Amino acid sequence: MSTETIHRRPPGVEPLVIMQDVGKSYGNVHALRGVNLEVYPGEVTCVLGDNGAGKSTLIKIMAGLHEHTSGSFEVNGVKRHLASPRAAQALGIATVYQDLALAPLMSVWRNFFMGNEIRSGLFLDARRMKTIADEELQKMGIQIGDLDRPVGGLSGGQKQCIAIARAIYFGAKVIILDEPTAALGVKQSGVVLKYIAKARDAGLGVVFITHNPHHAYLVGNHFIILKLGRLTLDAPRDALTLDQLTAEMAGGQELDELKHELGDVNPGKVVDPDNPEIELAGPGKPKVQAGSSRDHEPKGEV
Ligand SMILES: Nc1ncnc2c1ncn2[C@@H]1O[C@H](COP(=O)(O)OP(=O)(O)OP(=O)(O)O)[C@@H](O)[C@H]1O
Ligand SMILES: [Mg+2]
Secondary structure, eight states: OOOSSOOOSOTTOOOSEEEEEEEEEETTEEEEEEEEEEEOTTEEEEEEEOTTSSHHHHHHHHHTSSOOSEEEEEETTEEOOOOSHHHHHHTTEEEEOTTTTOOTTSBHHHHHTTTSOOEETTEEOHHHHHHHHHHHHHHTTOOOOOTTSBGGGSOHHHHHHHHHHHHHHTTOSEEEEESTTTTOOHHHHHHHHHHHHHHHHTTOEEEEEESOHHHHHHHOSEEEEEETTEEEEEEEGGGOOHHHHHHHHHOHHHHHHHHHHTTTSOTTOEEETTEEEEEEESTTSOOOOTTSSOTTSOSSOO
């Protein structure tokens, strides 16, 4: 099971998932080409990339929604073509999508057990399910309060956390999170990042898809960047600083071109709205006087 990637892990720890030279075409569209990826237990592997880079395509292959069209995909050392999400789940691969597939009108505990309900004879064993959901959420330190509340009333961060706790309880070995922080504010993103770290500490292999290098760097052990379906970076944490990751993500050369194009923009420039040709402030311009008649004027140096 050798690959060309260099690992700095204890000997004997094998990857849960190995993708080698994986490609996926949708007709004439090559969404992925020559992608290598390994997911290790107890690590967070971050997949970064811009819109259309191929991130969702990559995780759909792992999640059993799409089959790859070239290369090899191994789970626990066995080559696979997953034909359905059920096939992925049976191998311990759980996916938390951004829209989450939670039922908003149903309670927290019903959502926790959706598709895996505990029955007592013909009836649902509500008491047992509630007790287990409560214990599991508490174990993760997730504060929800009343588990009879409909999930629709919870915050985006709380919903993500329920989905993570559920995946761990039902025995996931690999958990894939597709942009879990994209729609969240700073505080809620922090909460979700904390549970990503908890899933890692529980020994899961976490695949964290994000646009945000700052979020990735807070929890990531390994980073890959996709650009137009190809890998442009594949590095462990100790080979990369946050600044380097951010620059790689922005695309160093593209950023230089953008700077060139924006050369005339003059950041910090403030014009008089009544006479836009008159510049009130900007680099090298005198300070705008505070207390002048206009209430929109900046206070102090810009
Ligand atoms: N079902 C499909 N049929 C045809 N082309 C597709 C299909 N799904 C994705 N693509 C194309 O494959 C490429 C990669 O798309 P993908 O959704 O994987 O990107 P992404 O990195 O997840 O982007 P985003 O950040 O916008 O979610 C894009 O060019 C997209 O248009
Ligand atoms: Mg996507």
